[in-house]
Amino acid sequence: MLLEVRDLHVEFHTRDGVAKAVNGVSYGVDAGETLAVLGESGSGKSVTAQAVMGILDIPPGRITGGEVVFQGRDLLRLKEDERRRVRGAGMAMIFQDALSSLNPVLSVGDQLGEMFTVHRGMSRKDARAKAVELMDRVRIPAARERVKQYPHQFSGGMRQRIMIAMALALEPALIIADEPTTALDVTVQAQVMELLAELQREYRMGLILITHDLGVVADVADRIAVMYAGRIVESAPVHDIYKAPAHPYTRGLLESIPRLDQKGQELYAIKGLPPNLMSIPPGCAFHPRCPLARDVCRTDEPPLYEVSPTRGSACHFWRECMDD
Amino acid sequence: MTEPILEVSGLVKHYPLTRGVVFRKQVGAVRAVDGVDFRLGRGETLGIVGESGCGKSTVAKMLVNLERPTAGSIRYKGEDITRLSGRALKAVRRNIQMVFQDPYTSLNPRMTVGDIIGEPYDIHPEVAPKGDRRRRVRELLDVVGLNPEYINRYPHQFSGGQRQRIGIARGLALRPEVIVADEPVSALDVSVQAQVINLMDRLQSEFELAYVFIAHDLSIVRHISDRVGVMYLGRIVETGTDTEIYEHPTHPYTQALLSAVPVPDPEAREHRERIILSGDVPSPTNIPSGCRFRTRCWKAQERCAREVPALAVPAWFEAAGGPAAHDSACHFAEEKHVVPAEGHRDGPRGHGDGPWGHGGGPG
Numbered sequence: 001m002l003l004e005v006r007d008l009h010v011e012f013h014t015r016d017g018v019a020k021a022v023n024g025v026s027y028g029v030d031a032g033e034t035l036a037v038l039g040e041s042g043s044g045k046s047v048t049a050q051a052v053m054g055i056l057d058i059p060p061g062r063i064t065g066g067e068v069v070f071q072g073r074d075l076l077r078l079k080e081d082e083r084r085r086v087r088g089a090g091m092a093m094i095f096q097d098a099l100s101s102l103n104p105v106l107s108v109g110d111q112l113g114e115m116f117t118v119h120r121g122m123s124r125k126d127a128r129a130k131a132v133e134l135m136d137r138v139r140i141p142a143a144r145e146r147v148k149q150y151p152h153q154f155s156g157g158m159r160q161r162i163m164i165a166m167a168l169a170l171e172p173a174l175i176i177a178d179e180p181t182t183a184l185d186v187t188v189q190a191q192v193m194e195l196l197a198e199l200q201r202e203y204r205m206g207l208i209l210i211t212h213d214l215g216v217v218a219d220v221a222d223r224i225a226v227m228y229a230g231r232i233v234e235s236a237p238v239h240d241i242y243k244a245p246a247h248p249y250t251r252g253l254l255e256s257i258p259r260l261d262q263k264g265q266e267l268y269a270i271k272g273l274p275p276n277l278m279s280i281p282p283g284c285a286f287h288p289r290c291p292l293a294r295d296v297c298r299t300d301e302p303p304l305y306e307v308s309p310t311r312g313s314a315c316h317f318w319r320e321c322m323d324d
Numbered sequence: 325m326t327e328p329i330l331e332v333s334g335l336v337k338h339y340p341l342t343r344g345v346v347f348r349k350q351v352g353a354v355r356a357v358d359g360v361d362f363r364l365g366r367g368e369t370l371g372i373v374g375e376s377g378c379g380k381s382t383v384a385k386m387l388v389n390l391e392r393p394t395a396g397s398i399r400y401k402g403e404d405i406t407r408l409s410g411r412a413l414k415a416v417r418r419n420i421q422m423v424f425q426d427p428y429t430s431l432n433p434r435m436t437v438g439d440i441i442g443e444p445y446d447i448h449p450e451v452a453p454k455g456d457r458r459r460r461v462r463e464l465l466d467v468v469g470l471n472p473e474y475i476n477r478y479p480h481q482f483s484g485g486q487r488q489r490i491g492i493a494r495g496l497a498l499r500p501e502v503i504v505a506d507e508p509v510s511a512l513d514v515s516v517q518a519q520v521i522n523l524m525d526r527l528q529s530e531f532e533l534a535y536v537f538i539a540h541d542l543s544i545v546r547h548i549s550d551r552v553g554v555m556y557l558g559r560i561v562e563t564g565t566d567t568e569i570y571e572h573p574t575h576p577y578t579q580a581l582l583s584a585v586p587v588p589d590p591e592a593r594e595h596r597e598r599i600i601l602s603g604d605v606p607s608p609t610n611i612p613s614g615c616r617f618r619t620r621c622w623k624a625q626e627r628c629a630r631e632v633p634a635l636a637v638p639a640w641f642e643a644a645g646g647p648a649a650h651d652s653a654c655h656f657a658e659e660k661h662v663v664p665a666e667g668h669r670d671g672p673r674g675h676g677d678g679p680w681g682h683g684g685g686p687g
Contacts, residue, residue, distance in 0.1 A: 040513040040514060040515060041513055155604045156376075157604060158604070185375035185376055185540065186375065186540065186542070186581060186584045186585055187375065187580055187581060187584045187600075187601045188375075188604070189584065189586075190584035190586075190598060190600055191600055191601075193586075194598075194600065212513065212514060213586065214514070214588040215585065215586030215587050215588050216586045217588075218586065218587065218588050218589055218590045218592070218593065219586045219590075219593050220593075221590075238590045239590050239591070242588060242589055242590055242591075251680065252515065252680075253514055253515060254588060255680055256514065256515060256517070256518035257514065257517075257518075257543065257588060258521070258543040258544050258546065258547035259543060259546075259547075259666055260542060260543045260546060260570065260582070260585055260587055260663050260666070261570075261587070261663050261664065261665050261666050263546060263547065263566055263567075264547060266522055266525065267518040267521060267522055267547070268518065268680060269515075269518035269519040269522055270515040270518070270519075271519075273483050273485065273486075273516070274513070274515070291679030291680065292679060
């Protein structure tokens with residue numbers, strides 16, 4: 001396993017109380033594999049990724065338990081300077097909003113080149129040549145001319161390509177992409193996802209794709225982990241989960257999206273709202289919104305039951321969820 | 325179509341680009357909307373889809389008179405509202421209301437929910453006498469699925485989905501006949517989107533509303549719309565019923581757009597033909613000659629640079645009839661099926677009366 005997150009816990013201490021953002025998350029990614037982490041806002045999907053990457057704001061954040069084992073080492077035990085060497089060279093991250101993640105007063109060539117001058121000790125001239133090469137690789141037309149331009153001179157799709165180029169620069173073993181195409185138009189989204197998938201195959205990288213979009217997941221993922229209120233509620237190979245979801249939350253999400261291939265009647269809607277992380281409901285966190293909830297759900301937190309050797313569901317009644 | 329309540333023709337909005345401070349002279353224009361025509365029937369939903377910068381939000385703003393068109397007309401029950409002013413304009417505005425995209429910035433944080441929803445009555449006091457307003461606001465809260473007791477709360481005390489309900493209640497306050505909704509669910513989480521869409525569906529039949537529903541999400545637009553218009557760079561390039569557009573698209577842009585939508589079915593990724601467009605949308609300050617889509621079109625020929633294709637039923641389809649015979653602004657319109665069937669979603673799921681039946685309570 002390239003990366004293994006084990007029983008990770010993250011809290012945020014605020015004036016109003018303690019928000020339990022991540023409550024015992026475990027997942028793993030192999031080289032060449034794509035794991036999609038699916039969840040809505042507040043599910044803990046991005047916080048988990050930030051903890052893995054080592055870019056969590058501490059304080060107010062605090063990692064209260066767990067391990068992040070990457071290439072055999074627990075990253076949470078490393079010193080900050082060792083950690084910095086892993087970032088960039090070992091794993092890299094792509095963010096949703098390329099415009100605010102790029103420095104507006106540096107040319108894209110300087111920003112790409114920085115990866116090589118800082119991490120590899122290259123001269124500025126060599127780093128510039130590397131930047132052009134990377135821009136070619138992510139198929140930015142006229143790379144030699146555009147390397148001198150600034151982020152605002154690029155379109156949204158091109159900026160996201162620059163982010164991808166920057167993540168790829170040191171050929172990391174793992175890429176974490178946090179909603180990489182959410183801000184893009186659908187035709188551009190298709191271009192960027194295809195590019196990312198192709199580069200991943202070429203370099204045999206592990207990819208963690210964080211998203212709320214069940215369509216994007218179906219397009220690219222090998223495995224999927226569904227998060228709700230800071231926990232993984234279902235984990236499965238991608239084909240299984242769409243065929244027969246084993247958790248009422250996953251099922252509710254799938255039922256509630258309108259179809260492109262036919263006009264439906266009224267949509268199924270999950271009732272209520274996601275919980276407040278300062279007061280997560282006891283028992284199963286999803287029980288107030290669940291159509292299958294019974295007494296036991298209000299008191300006993302479900303473990304991740306084994307549905308099959310490759311699948312898990314944190315629902316006491318997963319069989320019922322899959323059956324009817 | 326039923327009798328049109330709204331008829332838009334030749335609608336244009338250009339924003340001038342100027343140079344110089346003292347002697348300002350116009351050096352060009354952003355052609356945000358560049359000739360749009362459509363009709364909206366009573367109680368009907370027209371969906372408008374397109375990518376960012378295509379002009380769909382500018383159309384919305386002109387419909388509710390937040391922007392004055394550069395040219396063209398918007399007829400409400402036969403009367404051109406772009407020429408109205410003063411009292412006559414105010415009377416028409418009552419009947420065309422708007423729901424905005426972002427429920428966080430479109431509600432005043434310093435006003436209570438009761439004041440927000442009741443504010444339209446300050447401008448149109450003839451709709452509700454002063455003593456009756458609180459009762460009406462409570463009723464509206466109930467109609468959109470919020471507890472009427474919440475009347476004295478402030479927007480920050482509500483979630484995104486609840487705030488969008490407040491925005492909808494405000495839109496309904498004056499009992500309009502037309503609601504223009506600009507991306508009303510795109511800021512919401514997936515599990516909350518369905519609640520708001522169902523609410524809009526229900527309100528439509530309850531109050532006989534006509535919707536202009538503007539969105540970039542093609543699945544949601546199909547779900548809610550009777551007819552759909554696809555916009556590209558300031559123009560509608562194809563329009564028809566939902567079946568005509570989704571099952572029998574004939575314009576290359578519509579085909580590319582539909583083929584790029586990720587569908588929640590992993591089976592689809594193997595047998596699906598994707599049309600990946602090259603390049604980006606051209607700038608609206610510098611629109612290509614002839615067909616504006618030609619710079620990204622795989623079918624473009626010399627004729628496309630010379631002649632602007634009209635939005636009409638292509639002659640070769642008109643003769644044959646059938647669902648391919650709908651308006652499409654392409655010299656070389658051809659039918660192409662691009663939406664994959666989501667087979668695994670057929671069967672009992674989503675159709676039963678069990679726990680997974682339709683509906684689900686409001687939030």
